[in-house]
Amino acid sequence: AQSVTQPDIHITVSEGASLELRCNYSYGATPYLFWYVQSPGQGLQLLLKYFSGDTLVQGIKGFEAEFKRSQSSFNLRKPSVHWSDAAEYFCAVGAQSGGSYIPTFGRGTSLIVHP
Amino acid sequence: KAGVTQTPRYLIKTRGQQVTLSCSPISGHRSVSWYQQTPGQGLQFLFEYFSETQRNKGNFPGRFSGRQFSNSRSEMNVSTLELGDSALYLCASKTAGGGTDTQYFGPGTRLTVL
Numbered sequence: 001a002q003s004v005t006q007p008d009i010h011i012t013v014s015e016g017a018s019l020e021l022r023c024n025y026s027y028g029a030t031p032y033l034f035w036y037v038q039s040p041g042q043g044l045q046l047l048l049k050y051f052s053g054d055t056l057v058q059g060i061k062g063f064e065a066e067f068k069r070s071q072s073s074f075n076l077r078k079p080s081v082h083w084s085d086a087a088e089y090f091c092a093v094g095a096q097s098g099g100s101y102i103p104t105f106g107r108g109t110s111l112i113v114h115p
Numbered sequence: 116k117a118g119v120t121q122t123p124r125y126l127i128k129t130r131g132q133q134v135t136l137s138c139s140p141i142s143g144h145r146s147v148s149w150y151q152q153t154p155g156q157g158l159q160f161l162f163e164y165f166s167e168t169q170r171n172k173g174n175f176p177g178r179f180s181g182r183q184f185s186n187s188r189s190e191m192n193v194s195t196l197e198l199g200d201s202a203l204y205l206c207a208s209k210t211a212g213g214g215t216d217t218q219y220f221g222p223g224t225r226l227t228v229l
Contacts, residue, residue, distance in 0.1 A: 041222075043119070043205055043207075043221050044158075044205065044220040045220070046217055046218065046219075049215075049217065051215050092158075097170075097171050098170040099165075099170065100170055101171075102160055102163075102171050105159075106157075107157045108158075
């Protein structure tokens with residue numbers, strides 16, 4: 001069975017600083033990988049996804065993530081954080097099934113942005 | 116295009132009752148998935164429906180069920196509610212349901228079981 005670990009429960013950064021959120025996964029085959037963001041009282045919004053090909057993936061809102069198979073990681077990065085980026089971030093791995101996939105989510109990382 | 120809508124947004128029930136939640140996907144989307152989000156267990160996949168058929172199912176007891184109608188709208192039902200069923204229930208839709216399609220989430224239904 002697949003699993004996802006987000007080692008950091010909370011991360012605090014200053015506005016304008018760079019950001020890296022860590023994600024490690026366990027899955028026996030080629031994974032589908034995702035990063036989602038959730039603001040308070042909202043549903044999830046997809047930031048980016050990886051299925052195959054280029055291991056550096058560009059997403060929305062200036063985010064990017066790099067798939068490293070040797071390290072089973074899919075870390076999310078942003079060069080300069082804005083106050084509006086404060087939210088909960090979830091990494092997920094999708095196990096292919098029935099022509100679609102079954103996602104497993106990490107426990108999330110709460111991002112706090114100081115002015 | 117309107118986003119994924121879920122009704123009701125908030126719901127309070129008592130133990131032993133049953134509840135039905137509704138999800139209307141984005142127009143043209145044929146796949147609908149349901150998720151449960153709790154502080155204790157995090158985000159967990161319940162099931163996915165595509166063209167009125169359950170395509171995938173998560174590890175939840177049979178008290179949790181769902182269905183999809185011909186217009187792609189979906190409902191999920193929880194029978195014999197337990198306190199632990201209190202959660203945010205999220206619905207997500209995607210187009211043809213292929214593995215690489217992007218899922219779009221609704222705002223969720225907040226269920227409180229007393």
